[in-house]
Amino acid sequence: MTGLSAQAQAVLAERAEAGGRPMREAPLEESRAGQWEWLPYMGEPADLAKVEDRFIPSRSAEIPVRIYTPPGEGPFPALVAFHGGCWIVGNIDLADRPHRLLSSTTGCVVVAVNYQKAPEHPFPVPLEDCYAGYRWTFDHADELGVERSRIGVAGDSAGGNLAAAVCLKARELNEQLPAAQLLIYPALDPQLETASAKEFADGYGLTTEDMRWSWEQYAPEAAARSTALVAPLQAASLGGLPPAVVVTAEFDILRDEGLAYAERLAAADVPTVPLHYQDSIHGFLWMAGRAEATTRMLGDVREGLRTVGMIRSRIESVDR
Secondary structure (H helix, E strand, C coil), X not given: CCCCCHHHHHHHHHHHHHCCCCCXXXXXXXXXXXXXXXXXXXXXXXXXXXXXXXXXXXXCCEEEEEEEECCCCCCEEEEXXXXXXXXXXXXXXXXXXXXXXXXXXXXCEEEEECCCCCCCCCCCHHHHHHHHHHHHHHHCHHHHCEEEEEEEEEEECHHHHHHHHHHHHHHHHCCCCCCCEEEECCCCCCCCCCHHHHHCCCCCCCCHHHHHHHHHHHCCCHHHHHCCCCCHHXXXXXXXXXXXXEEEEEECCCHHHHHHHHHHHHHCCCCEEEEEEEEEECCHHHCCCCCHHHHHHHHHHHHHHHHCCCCCXXXXXXXX
């Protein structure tokens, strides 16, 4: 584990000692309940001006969203956020502290979407819910105190997959593109044949076999797993997509697909800010209470969003 921070090593040791079955072997109820064991790692909730719960319409259901508004006067930039959890576990209650921190650090309104989960609701339902959340934010920008031209999408892990897919879907439908895409160690390719998927297959938090199983729950039909809206790295072209900030962690099975996506975006002339953390593991967005890399990364994300035009000034995101 040379290069891995002592803080990340301590988290991995604690989680290994806690035990528990791999997700692919455990009942869904057990895996979903077990996610709450991450709460002590997240740090204290960040203070914001307002937090509001709403329900919004999607194609197949009314879904919850949670709206985080930072201090200051709008109109604000906004990030429509999709939490991680292999498309299967997690919710906006569990991800509350990371989303608060994202809003507090970036100065963006964050609209967190509680999309329906696989395997009960496989593709395309989670993507439809996330796209509905993006469109709802766009349609209700004035009400939310948000500047319509600065509404981006964000997600970590499976949520990063959904954020990337929302951008691809908007391009496919020839609708308004998000202003930016923030992809935090995104899941982009179900093949899982990269060097990082092999090198860190077990013992670093997210395992390759659990990730492979999760892809099968999200997209049960093998043919779907080769399409761009399921697996964005399979897209024939990434041209014309929104500016991107792409976060990767060195000790993560998803490292290489995130790096490859950032490289392909840049090669397609999409303004791209790659942020790589040599000392970190998958999931470190949720470790603000234990890993200094989380705070460092979110500060870098703020600067990256400024670079791609989502945040206009230092005053807007720091001095509120």
